[in-house]
Amino acid sequence: MDSRPTMGDIAAEAGVSQMTVSRVLRGTGQASPDVQKRVETAARKLGYVPNRLATALRDETTPLIAVALATLGNRVFSEVLNGVNETLAAQRLQPVFGVTEYSLQREEELVRDLLSWRPRGIILSGLEHTEATRAAIRASGVRVAEVMDLDGEPISAAFGLSQTEAGRVTARHMLSKGYRRFGYIGSQSGRDLRADKRLAGFRQTVREAGGQMVTEHVFDGSSSMIAGRRGTQALLDAADRPEAIYYSNDDLAAGGIMHCLASGISIPQELALAGFNGLAFLEALPIRLTTVETPRLEMGRRAALYVMQDDHETEPAAPARIDLGFRLIEGETC
Amino acid sequence: MDSRPTMGDIAAEAGVSQMTVSRVLRGTGQASPDVQKRVETAARKLGYVPNRLATALRDETTPLIAVALATLGNRVFSEVLNGVNETLAAQRLQPVFGVTEYSLQREEELVRDLLSWRPRGIILSGLEHTEATRAAIRASGVRVAEVMDLDGEPISAAFGLSQTEAGRVTARHMLSKGYRRFGYIGSQSGRDLRADKRLAGFRQTVREAGGQMVTEHVFDGSSSMIAGRRGTQALLDAADRPEAIYYSNDDLAAGGIMHCLASGISIPQELALAGFNGLAFLEALPIRLTTVETPRLEMGRRAALYVMQDDHETEPAAPARIDLGFRLIEGETC
DNA sequence: ATCCCAGATGTTTACGTAAACATAGCATCT
DNA sequence: AGATGCTATGTTTACGTAAACATCTGGGAT
Numbered sequence: 242m243d244s245r246p247t248m249g250d251i252a253a254e255a256g257v258s259q260m261t262v263s264r265v266l267r268g269t270g271q272a273s274p275d276v277q278k279r280v281e282t283a284a285r286k287l288g289y290v291p292n293r294l295a296t297a298l299r300d301e302t303t304p305l306i307a308v309a310l311a312t313l314g315n316r317v318f319s320e321v322l323n324g325v326n327e328t329l330a331a332q333r334l335q336p337v338f339g340v341t342e343y344s345l346q347r348e349e350e351l352v353r354d355l356l357s358w359r360p361r362g363i364i365l366s367g368l369e370h371t372e373a374t375r376a377a378i379r380a381s382g383v384r385v386a387e388v389m390d391l392d393g394e395p396i397s398a399a400f401g402l403s404q405t406e407a408g409r410v411t412a413r414h415m416l417s418k419g420y421r422r423f424g425y426i427g428s429q430s431g432r433d434l435r436a437d438k439r440l441a442g443f444r445q446t447v448r449e450a451g452g453q454m455v456t457e458h459v460f461d462g463s464s465s466m467i468a469g470r471r472g473t474q475a476l477l478d479a480a481d482r483p484e485a486i487y488y489s490n491d492d493l494a495a496g497g498i499m500h501c502l503a504s505g506i507s508i509p510q511e512l513a514l515a516g517f518n519g520l521a522f523l524e525a526l527p528i529r530l531t532t533v534e535t536p537r538l539e540m541g542r543r544a545a546l547y548v549m550q551d552d553h554e555t556e557p558a559a560p561a562r563i564d565l566g567f568r569l570i571e572g573e574t575c
Numbered sequence: 576m577d578s579r580p581t582m583g584d585i586a587a588e589a590g591v592s593q594m595t596v597s598r599v600l601r602g603t604g605q606a607s608p609d610v611q612k613r614v615e616t617a618a619r620k621l622g623y624v625p626n627r628l629a630t631a632l633r634d635e636t637t638p639l640i641a642v643a644l645a646t647l648g649n650r651v652f653s654e655v656l657n658g659v660n661e662t663l664a665a666q667r668l669q670p671v672f673g674v675t676e677y678s679l680q681r682e683e684e685l686v687r688d689l690l691s692w693r694p695r696g697i698i699l700s701g702l703e704h705t706e707a708t709r710a711a712i713r714a715s716g717v718r719v720a721e722v723m724d725l726d727g728e729p730i731s732a733a734f735g736l737s738q739t740e741a742g743r744v745t746a747r748h749m750l751s752k753g754y755r756r757f758g759y760i761g762s763q764s765g766r767d768l769r770a771d772k773r774l775a776g777f778r779q780t781v782r783e784a785g786g787q788m789v790t791e792h793v794f795d796g797s798s799s800m801i802a803g804r805r806g807t808q809a810l811l812d813a814a815d816r817p818e819a820i821y822y823s824n825d826d827l828a829a830g831g832i833m834h835c836l837a838s839g840i841s842i843p844q845e846l847a848l849a850g851f852n853g854l855a856f857l858e859a860l861p862i863r864l865t866t867v868e869t870p871r872l873e874m875g876r877r878a879a880l881y882v883m884q885d886d887h888e889t890e891p892a893a894p895a896r897i898d899l900g901f902r903l904i905e906g907e908t909c
Numbered sequence: 910a911t912c913c914c915a916g917a918t919g920t921t922t923a924c925g926t927a928a929a930c931a932t933a934g935c936a937t938c939t
Numbered sequence: 940a941g942a943t944g945c946t947a948t949g950t951t952t953a954c955g956t957a958a959a960c961a962t963c964t965g966g967g968a969t
Binding site: 245288290291292293294295297298301303313314316319320322323326327330333335336337338339340353354356357358359376377380381382465466467469470492495496499502503521522524525526527 | 578579622624625626627628629631632637647648650653654656657660661664667669670671672673674687688690691692693710711714715716799800801803804826829830833836837855856858859860861
């Protein structure tokens with residue numbers, strides 16, 4: 242048995258035709274009990290595993306859904322992937338994924354690669370894509386969903402929240418607590434476009450209210466608690482010290498809390514903080530972070546459901562923005 | 576253009592044969608500059624995307640690597656996946672993955688599904704599998720790597736560490752600090768077999784040294800900081816209170832630290848703690864956790880490299896255990 | 910006895926690609 | 940001039956599966 246057995250091999254073993262094997266194994270059409278048994282026995286004996294490549298080629302359809310994530314280094318995306326995966330698994334669909342590392346250029350290549358598997362749908366992160374990416378997707382005719390963001394023009398349907406508005410809401414909340422001098426800590430500016438939008442919304446609202454952005458500390462590399470801790474220390478050591486810091490996400494903000502705890506800086510008197518995402522681990526911190534909760538699992542689930550649908554059902558004429566909302570969680574940090 | 580253009584369509588457009596198109600697009604064989612240009616123009620005009628299903632079927636080989644993870648809910652596995660993915664991406668290989676949720680039964684189905692894509696390799700979590708899973712993999716002839724664990728019989732090659740030994744080392748360390756009355760907090764017992772092995776090693780070493788396990792708190796559901804925080808509170812509120820707690824992972828242990836911080840329990844005087852994994856976020860905590868660092872990214876990378884190889888190269892005759900080691904990190908918690 | 914029909918099974922074909930095997934054109938050498 | 944050997948291109952075929960269509964068998968209706 243040097244190569245994998247095919248239906249033909251089973252057919253020979255069972256003394257029937259390949260087509261009969263196909264019918265028996267899929268339970269379509271008629272088959273006498275005798276033949277049925279022989280085929281099943283032979284299949285088991287040979288250790289038959291169907292070849293989906295052949296089925297997919299022949300049927301001109303696959304059970305694949307392509308997923309292009311910005312990164313696997315951020316818990317947020319693995320939660321989205323988790324939502325996608327659990328939804329697909331229920332229908333025996335398979336995710337095929339790749340990572341763009343926040344580069345639209347890599348996304349373009351990745352999408353091309355993913356499309357060559359003839360997936361029935363594709364899920365992208367964010368609304369910004371190169372024109373070539375859009376063209377390839379349009380030409381392919383696959384169903385598309387975009388997750389995370391709503392601020393822009395979706396290709397077909399976007400599941401997420403307004404990042405800009407999330408920034409504004411956070412700013413409004415902090416302003417309402419009396420803070421006026423703000424710092425910002427974030428990473429991957431110019432690449433993590435959602436973070437940039439939040440910052441833009443935040444900044445605008447602060448300025449309109451007469452507040453000011455004292456420092457904006459943006460670094461390369463991925464965000465982490467330790468980066469947030471160090472960034473916070475840097476901001477507080479600087480001459481022009483902010484009263485409050487807006488972080489591009491919870492990991493960074495939690496690092497800020499840790500710095501304060503370790504250095505005896507009182508929160509929120511000496512420093513107020515706000516994050517973004519509402520990750521589960523925040524609940525466990527000794528000081529509850531004020532943050533904006535995002536529907537990560539839900540975005541994954543809804544996007545998966547959307548791209549799973551058959552073409553005819555409910556295809557919206559115009560691009561749709563499905564707002565899954567966000568929620569300001571008022572903690573103890575501002 | 577209702578369906579995707581094929582090489583045949585390009586051929587018609589360019590006035591050549593399908594085979595010439597194939598040659599030009601892959602840059603194999605000869606082609607006159609004129610034909611080359613015509614083919615490329617036509618391909619671009621029609622928005623040609625190759626069909627890998629056909630290529631894979633025809634070539635009897637795919638660029639796919641199957642990955643069966645225990646869960647996406649635990650950061651550890653997304654880090655492994657990350658290592659796998661970055662290694663594969665460098666060779667333009669594609670991961671196809673699925674999640675077992677720590678069930679060997681689901682793993683069996685998942686493996687069958689994954690194998691039907693004719694991947695060139697498969698990566699599994701842990702060493703325990705059903706006999707059917709083993710048989711299917713053996714019959715398929717794909718390369719296999721197992722990650723995380725070394726305590727058992729690998730199918731072909733295992734990349735990881737001795738979980739039992741990690742438990743023992745942790746116990747030895749805690750014993751050396753004078754603790755004798757231990758608690759344990761973990762989840763998914765009977766399902767997360769690696770955690771069970773660590774506990775077994777820990778328990779054995781404690782007993783041999785004359786210490787005792789005062790309480791073992793095991794719950795269902797996935798582990799998280801908040802679960803650890805609550806579990807710790809429960810253990811400390813109980814009549815028979817341990818001096819030290821061994822947690823099945825860092826998330827739970829960090830929750831323990833948070834409970835102590837929030838309740839003013841002094842570490843390690845009133846309670847000592849130890850975790851497992853050495854996740855990056857620990858660095859940012861105000862109290863550094865004593866834990867065992869595991870090579871998560873490296874396990875993913877090495878496993879990917881292993882299954883990527885061509886069959887002839889370096890195929891070990893006997894199952895190999897590649898010990899990527901672990902390292903006790905002495906923090907401030909014991 | 911004849912005909913019809915349904916159930917059971919077989920044969921042909923196509924999905925898109927690329928190896929293997931032609932073949933045609935043309936320059937070079939003797 | 941004829942043989943030789945490239946280069947550039949075309950034709951056939953196979954990969955494994957499943958729809959569509961074909962065939963055969965036997966039982967029931969007339």
